[in-house]
Amino acid sequence: MPNQHSETPLLETRGLTKVFGSLRACDGIDLAIAPGEVHALLGENGAGKSTLVKMLFGVLDPSGGEILWKGNPVGIGSPAEARRTGIGMVFQHFSLFEALTVAENIALALDGNVPIDRISEEARRLSVEYGLPLDPSAHVADLSVGERQRIEIVRALLQNPELIILDEPTSVLTPQEADKLFETLAKLKAEGRSVLYISHRLEEVQRICDRATVLRHGKVTGACNPREETPSSLARMMVGSEVASVSYAGAQEPGDVLVEVRSLSAPARTPFAVALRDIDLTVRAGEVIAIAGVAGNGQSELFDVLSGEVTVSDAESVRFAGMDAGRKGITERRLMGCSFVPEERHGHAAVPNMNLSGNLVLSRYASDRKTFLTGGWLSLINQGPVSAATRRISAQMDVRKSLEDPPAGSLSGGNLQKFIVGRELDRQPRVLVVNQPTWGVDAGAASRIRQALVDLAKSGSAVIVISQDLDEVFEIASRISVINEGRLSMPEPAASMTRERIGLLMGGFHDGSGHAQAEAVDAH
Amino acid sequence: MDIAQNILLTIMTAATPLLIAAIGELVVERSGVLNLGVEGMMVIGAVCGFAATALSGSPWIGILAAVGAGAVFSLLFGVLTLSLAANQVATGLSLTLLGLGLSGMIGEAFVGSAGIKLASIQIPGLTEIPLVGRLVFGQDPIFYFSLILTGGVAWFLFRTRAGLTLRAIGDNHASAHALGINVLKIRYLAVMFGGACAGLAGAHLSLVYTPQWVENMTAGRGWIALALVVFASWRPWRVLGGAYLFGAVSIGQLHAQALGFGIPSQFLSALPYVATIVVLVIISRDRRLTLMNTPASLGQPFVPDR
Numbered sequence: 001m002p003n004q005h006s007e008t009p010l011l012e013t014r015g016l017t018k019v020f021g022s023l024r025a026c027d028g029i030d031l032a033i034a035p036g037e038v039h040a041l042l043g044e045n046g047a048g049k050s051t052l053v054k055m056l057f058g059v060l061d062p063s064g065g066e067i068l069w070k071g072n073p074v075g076i077g078s079p080a081e082a083r084r085t086g087i088g089m090v091f092q093h094f095s096l097f098e099a100l101t102v103a104e105n106i107a108l109a110l111d112g113n114v115p116i117d118r119i120s121e122e123a124r125r126l127s128v129e130y131g132l133p134l135d136p137s138a139h140v141a142d143l144s145v146g147e148r149q150r151i152e153i154v155r156a157l158l159q160n161p162e163l164i165i166l167d168e169p170t171s172v173l174t175p176q177e178a179d180k181l182f183e184t185l186a187k188l189k190a191e192g193r194s195v196l197y198i199s200h201r202l203e204e205v206q207r208i209c210d211r212a213t214v215l216r217h218g219k220v221t222g223a224c225n226p227r228e229e230t231p232s233s234l235a236r237m238m239v240g241s242e243v244a245s246v247s248y249a250g251a252q253e254p255g256d257v258l259v260e261v262r263s264l265s266a267p268a269r270t271p272f273a274v275a276l277r278d279i280d281l282t283v284r285a286g287e288v289i290a291i292a293g294v295a296g297n298g299q300s301e302l303f304d305v306l307s308g309e310v311t312v313s314d315a316e317s318v319r320f321a322g323m324d325a326g327r328k329g330i331t332e333r334r335l336m337g338c339s340f341v342p343e344e345r346h347g348h349a350a351v352p353n354m355n356l357s358g359n360l361v362l363s364r365y366a367s368d369r370k371t372f373l374t375g376g377w378l379s380l381i382n383q384g385p386v387s388a389a390t391r392r393i394s395a396q397m398d399v400r401k402s403l404e405d406p407p408a409g410s411l412s413g414g415n416l417q418k419f420i421v422g423r424e425l426d427r428q429p430r431v432l433v434v435n436q437p438t439w440g441v442d443a444g445a446a447s448r449i450r451q452a453l454v455d456l457a458k459s460g461s462a463v464i465v466i467s468q469d470l471d472e473v474f475e476i477a478s479r480i481s482v483i484n485e486g487r488l489s490m491p492e493p494a495a496s497m498t499r500e501r502i503g504l505l506m507g508g509f510h511d512g513s514g515h516a517q518a519e520a521v522d523a524h
Numbered sequence: 525m526d527i528a529q530n531i532l533l534t535i536m537t538a539a540t541p542l543l544i545a546a547i548g549e550l551v552v553e554r555s556g557v558l559n560l561g562v563e564g565m566m567v568i569g570a571v572c573g574f575a576a577t578a579l580s581g582s583p584w585i586g587i588l589a590a591v592g593a594g595a596v597f598s599l600l601f602g603v604l605t606l607s608l609a610a611n612q613v614a615t616g617l618s619l620t621l622l623g624l625g626l627s628g629m630i631g632e633a634f635v636g637s638a639g640i641k642l643a644s645i646q647i648p649g650l651t652e653i654p655l656v657g658r659l660v661f662g663q664d665p666i667f668y669f670s671l672i673l674t675g676g677v678a679w680f681l682f683r684t685r686a687g688l689t690l691r692a693i694g695d696n697h698a699s700a701h702a703l704g705i706n707v708l709k710i711r712y713l714a715v716m717f718g719g720a721c722a723g724l725a726g727a728h729l730s731l732v733y734t735p736q737w738v739e740n741m742t743a744g745r746g747w748i749a750l751a752l753v754v755f756a757s758w759r760p761w762r763v764l765g766g767a768y769l770f771g772a773v774s775i776g777q778l779h780a781q782a783l784g785f786g787i788p789s790q791f792l793s794a795l796p797y798v799a800t801i802v803v804l805v806i807i808s809r810d811r812r813l814t815l816m817n818t819p820a821s822l823g824q825p826f827v828p829d830r
Contacts (some may be wrong), residue, residue, distance in 0.1 A: 097692045108692050
């Protein structure tokens with residue numbers, strides 16, 4: 001540490017600035033990354049982190065300031081130049097091509113004419129070595145968010161960079177996968193490479209990062225050694241105020257059964273999808289059930305079957321508040337008092353090019369017909385109540401936006417997610433099913449969303465949260481279940497659940513024998 | 525049996541311009557650009573090919589002129605939709621209208637003048653083989669080129685790095701840009717390739733199929749080529765199948781009309797369109813495969829942010 005200042009930084013920025021119109025997204029950023037250092041970049045959504053790394057990777061041209069590589073000023077005009085310089089990047093919003101295979105996606109980011117077969121081989125080898133299993137011949141369209149992120153990581157590693165920039169790499173990984181990634185990072189560090197690590201997870205930053213630079217509103221608000229700070233002091237630097245911790249009343253008396261899933265099976269719809277096998281789940285009023293699991297184990301398939309995006313032939317295998325729903329579509333299930341928040345914000349939970357009020361009408365026109373529509377069979381949109389509801393939801397969830405009613409796609413990830421969750425909560429659903437409620441969302445927004453989910457359950461609704469974030473699972477769940485290869489474990493009370501047990505269930509140790517095996521493993 | 529060979533020859537001749545124009549448009553659309561100006565580029569190719577041949581006396585110079593004219597004409601579309609990010613549908617439609625009008629003006633002096641036909645290949649000993657000689661060894665050079673073109677484009681798209689880049693841009697231009705691929709440059713090249721192919725297809729009409737210049741002589745073939753690309757799920761060999769099927773049914777219905785089976789001629793005239801669409805819809809019923817081959821960014825303008 002003492003000689004860090006005498007050493008020439010691998011990468012340094014001086015007064016780096018990017019202006020979009022009147023917005024100063026980055027305003028005079030000074031940053032220095034030493035060789036072999038894991039450097040954290042902290043900040044809320046919209047703090048300017050993504051803009052900063054896009055300039056470092058040559059995707060955006062800086063409006064002012066300079067970038068120095070090993071002490072020499074460089075102009076990074078394109079990602080290809082960045083790669084030649086020795087900078088690799090894992091994007092937050094994946095730069096993947098859905099219609100192409102994993103190997104083809106990787107090949108596109110590599111220079112030169114390496115044959116696809118060799119890339120497949122290399123990718124398979126690297127992905128196993130770094131604990132990020134991938135099938136090079138799978139099409140990206142069939143992969144889950146978590147698997148897509150693995151492609152990004154392996155793709156960056158294949159380029160053998162001196163500096164690797166990771167934008168929120170662990171948000172969809174299991175603890176075990178994240179540990180593997182940290183081993184990878186430690187290995188990269190030992191090889192003398194540097195890492196610029198962007199994360200909202202403060203514990204993680206403290207665990208693996210040597211230094212941290214904190215951004216707020218496009219400016220550097222602090223530089224520190226994260227190990228000498230506490231999570232709350234880091235959060236304060238980031239947010240400028242304390243982050244409220246979620247309060248969960250815990251064991252309260254569960255009420256009526258609101259969700260009943262009985263022997264639910266569904267075949268895989270594509271060669272790469274997961275079949276659901278014999279799923280049983282009962283959720284009572286006042287409960288938050290969390291479904292943990294590694295990405296790609298049937299989470300999206302389970303969500304689709306619960307939401308009615310995919311119907312099943314056995315009407316009685318899914319029941320809401322005592323009504324058969326297996327064959328019912330999404331709108332009919334919404335009319336039963338259920339609400340759903342899918343994983344993908346853009347294009348699934350919201351139409352990016354439509355404004356917020358339009359997105360509100362799209363999801364609630366049937367359930368709130370009397371409020372939002374007028375003119376009888378003409379079904380005209382009643383703009384007054386729609387605008388009022390949009391304002392109410394935005395205020396309730398603290399959605400920050402520049403216009404009164406902006407297009408959904410112009411909001412940052414966290415703000416859009418707050419709006420989407422708020423849109424469903426606003427109608428006080430009896431049953432809420434959420435998939436990955438806080439993926440890629442900053443700490444402040446995430447705690448607000450979690451609190452809202454807990455409050456909904458307290459008010460007497462049943463909440464199902466599908467999440468790969470174990471911190472989140474433990475923070476809000478009353479009972480926890482684990483999905484593995486399309487099978488769901490028996491939900492267990494959160495109080496008696498441990499991370500080790502979840503890890504075992506994720507690995508496929510099920511029910512009855514599970515305890516015995518868990519003990520057997522613990523005994524080692 | 526010579527009749528059968530003759531019928532097959534006319535089918536192949538009818539299918540060749542559709543195939544060439546459709547393969548060109550397939551490459552354009554695979555890069556994510558929708559150019560509805562195929563008909564216009566084709567007719568420009570036809571008139572320029574005919575005029576250059578008439579002035580120089582060589583159909584080969586005519587072909588070069590047609591290919592060049594098609595490419596230059598498509599460049600107009602490229603500048604408007606790529607550099608200026610104009611709406612691709614509207615620009616493509618105006619390109620067709622402009623091409624039809626412009627070709628009438630260029631071709632005015634050539635209406636009714638005798639054309640020079642591009643000679644078919646003659647290989648002594650082989651071309652005379654009964655039944656198949658003229659089919660395999662006795663056709664015009666553009667026909668052979670159209671097959672090489674189809675195979676070449678299929679190989680390029682699915683076996684080369686450049687083809688992979690082109691498909692990637694068509695799938696997601698924002699991601700391609702983030703990876704450092706020059707989206708606009710590659711789209712320009714694709715658009716010009718499509719223009720050159722449409723020009724060549726036009727030259728085939730005015731130098732081989734009916735060696736003369738008649739206004740609007742493309743007669744909607746550009747639109748058929750466009751439809752073939754979509755119904756063939758953007759796959760080169762399916763385009764070839766579709767083009768030959770269309771050629772076969774349109775020649776077949778002409779013979780049927782001549783024989784007079786008592787089927788209304790309007791129905792027979794519509795048959796090639798119906799048959800091609802039905803067959804291609806049936807073979808592309810695998811939705812997953814179709815989705816995988818549909819360029820997701822088709823028709824969306826791309827403005828790089830810097």
